Amino acid sequence: MSYPLPPRAFFPPEPSCASVHSVSDGIINGRVKGTNVDAFRESLSSSVSSSSEGSGHGDNDATGDVYIWGEGIGANLDSCVPKLLESAVTLDVQSISCGRRHAGLVTRQGQVFTWGEEHGGRLGHGTDHDVSHPKLLDGIKHVNIELVACGEYHSCAVSVAGDLYLWGNSGCSTLNHKNGYGAGAEASQWVPRKLKGTMEGIHVSSVSCGPWHTAVVTSSGQLFTFGDGTFGVLGHGDRETMSMPREVESLKGLRTMRAACGVWHTAAVVEVIVGTSNTDSSCCCSGKLLFTWGDGDKGRLGHGGNMETKLVPTCVAALGESNFCQVGCGHSMTVAVTTTGHVYTMGSVAPGRLGNPHDGSSSSSSSKGPALVLGKLADNFVEELACGSFHVAVLTSNGEVYTWGKGANGRLGHGDTDDRNAPTLVEGLKDKQVRSVVCGTSFTAAICLLRKSSASGGVVDQSMCSGCRLSFNFKRKRHNCYNCGCAFCRSCTSRKSLKAAMAPNPNKWYRVCDHCFGKLRNAIQTESTRKLLR
Numbered sequence: 111m112s113y114p115l116p117p118r119a120f121f122p123p124e125p126s127c128a129s130v131h132s133v134s135d136g137i138i139n140g141r142v143k144g145t146n147v148d149a150f151r152e153s154l155s156s157s158v159s160s161s162s163e164g165s166g167h168g169d170n171d172a173t174g175d176v177y178i179w180g181e182g183i184g185a186n187l188d189s190c191v192p193k194l195l196e197s198a199v200t201l202d203v204q205s206i207s208c209g210r211r212h213a214g215l216v217t218r219q220g221q222v223f224t225w226g227e228e229h230g231g232r233l234g235h236g237t238d239h240d241v242s243h244p245k246l247l248d249g250i251k252h253v254n255i256e257l258v259a260c261g262e263y264h265s266c267a268v269s270v271a272g273d274l275y276l277w278g279n280s281g282c283s284t285l286n287h288k289n290g291y292g293a294g295a296e297a298s299q300w301v302p303r304k305l306k307g308t309m310e311g312i313h314v315s316s317v318s319c320g321p322w323h324t325a326v327v328t329s330s331g332q333l334f335t336f337g338d339g340t341f342g343v344l345g346h347g348d349r350e351t352m353s354m355p356r357e358v359e360s361l362k363g364l365r366t367m368r369a370a371c372g373v374w375h376t377a378a379v380v381e382v383i384v385g386t387s388n389t390d391s392s393c394c395c396s397g398k399l400l401f402t403w404g405d406g407d408k409g410r411l412g413h414g415g416n417m418e419t420k421l422v423p424t425c426v427a428a429l430g431e432s433n434f435c436q437v438g439c440g441h442s443m444t445v446a447v448t449t450t451g452h453v454y455t456m457g458s459v460a461p462g463r464l465g466n467p468h469d470g471s472s473s474s475s476s477s478k479g480p481a482l483v484l485g486k487l488a489d490n491f492v493e494e495l496a497c498g499s500f501h502v503a504v505l506t507s508n509g510e511v512y513t514w515g516k517g518a519n520g521r522l523g524h525g526d527t528d529d530r531n532a533p534t535l536v537e538g539l540k541d542k543q544v545r546s547v548v549c550g551t552s553f554t555a556a557i558c559l560l561r562k563s564s565a566s567g568g569v570v571d572q573s574m575c576s577g578c579r580l581s582f583n584f585k586r587k588r589h590n591c592y593n594c595g596c597a598f599c600r601s602c603t604s605r606k607s608l609k610a611a612m613a614p615n616p617n618k619w620y621r622v623c624d625h626c627f628g629k630l631r632n633a634i635q636t637e638s639t640r641k642l643l644r
Contacts, residue, residue: 174203174545176215179538180521180553183211183226185242190520190527192538192556197243198223199612200590203557208550209260209319214267215244220254222247222267230263231300232278249301250275261319267302272313272329274305280324281337282353309334309355320371320439325378326355331365333358333378341374341405342421349421360422367398370497372439375404375411378423379434379446395430400437400446400454402426408442409476410457417476428479429454438497440515442476445502451491453483453504463500463515467531485532486512498549504533505547511536511556519552577602577623593626609634 177192206215212226223244224233234247257268264278279298313329323337334355335344345358365381384396401423402411412426436447443457455464465483494505501515512533513522523536542558574581576596582588589603592610606619607630613620
């Protein structure tokens, strides 16, 4: 999941071409530090905090295609409606995370691909060049990766074994060393590196990246944070910077389920049993409760009229009767989903980012407290949540995607750039089987299990070979034709050809189906004949 957030007391103008959904991946042009650690920091990024943990409807027999809309990254241009990411059509995507102007995905084989705008090593390819299409991350290609999270300046990955890998400028001292990339390289890590030290031997289940801090949740329910501690975003009771992961003391003995990093605030879903020694004094209920801390400006922490900075995790008392399962942080908002499928929002009300039309009529720029999102979601069960800098996307149990908030760059997917102050159905995904949805700073992406056939307009059955029509299984592996993108077994894609439409390099040989092989061979022969006649 991903979430965006801005600096306090000021909403910076969003660049006309902002992109991905991750609090951590915005590009900030200014970081002001002074004697007052709560000093105003101006950020020109509209990014979100990106978490590797998403819900997603697991269908192990289905193929994952990526649809993306909003501000373009890499070779993709802005799109106001969901558009198939053709360069990933052969990858069988299982999960995706978006940062600011860059993204990363994980395939079923456990490999990580990243692409977009390079900045401080956040793509992990060891160079300072932008990457236009998803490119395999060589540094961890032999590690079975389960999740990836893209931040503003850094990225993380969690392996099936529970190890955490980081690259880019994460603020972690284990990565801040000279590595042969010249002056200033000591502040960045250009290739993935396994995190050791305090986290060694601890099984990581999820990670969320903010612009300058990171939150790590372990399988045992511990919460570790590190990075810049301004506004108390690390939850350690102070504003100190931590160069190594440190467990949040006030949550010891409790079980943290989810965590999300904003720009200057953090939120978590924590399982609480009233009466335990570490129970927050504001909690009077047991259950999976919502905790927030950091900068309280705009009411983003959900503590009603109290907008003070919280240096330690504080229970959102107004929601004490609800049990939560997911949480996300936006530029100046917090969004959470209950176990009953309801969505609550808190923070800045403009432009319609809280999903409650009546909030826009208020003279105040912030909500008075957590509010239940109704409208089209009143009769729907929300299964998954994603936050961008200024927009929100949710996936319901019936496979529908709703978005609301700022519409610039077409990030809402409704065919225009208009803002929406209430959940609105993304019509372009109605015929797709959506498995998960994620938000970038200024764009949105979804993983769909089925793809429409360009020839017939019908839906392709990805569970069987498009050639021999035999079902895929453990022995009959699925392969994609690099020309038409359809699924075939190995024997039906035994030939290779140059000039394949979806090949990363058209001058190299790639596997294609028999039909495409014939077409490509004829095209190559015709081209050769024309050259001879000249």
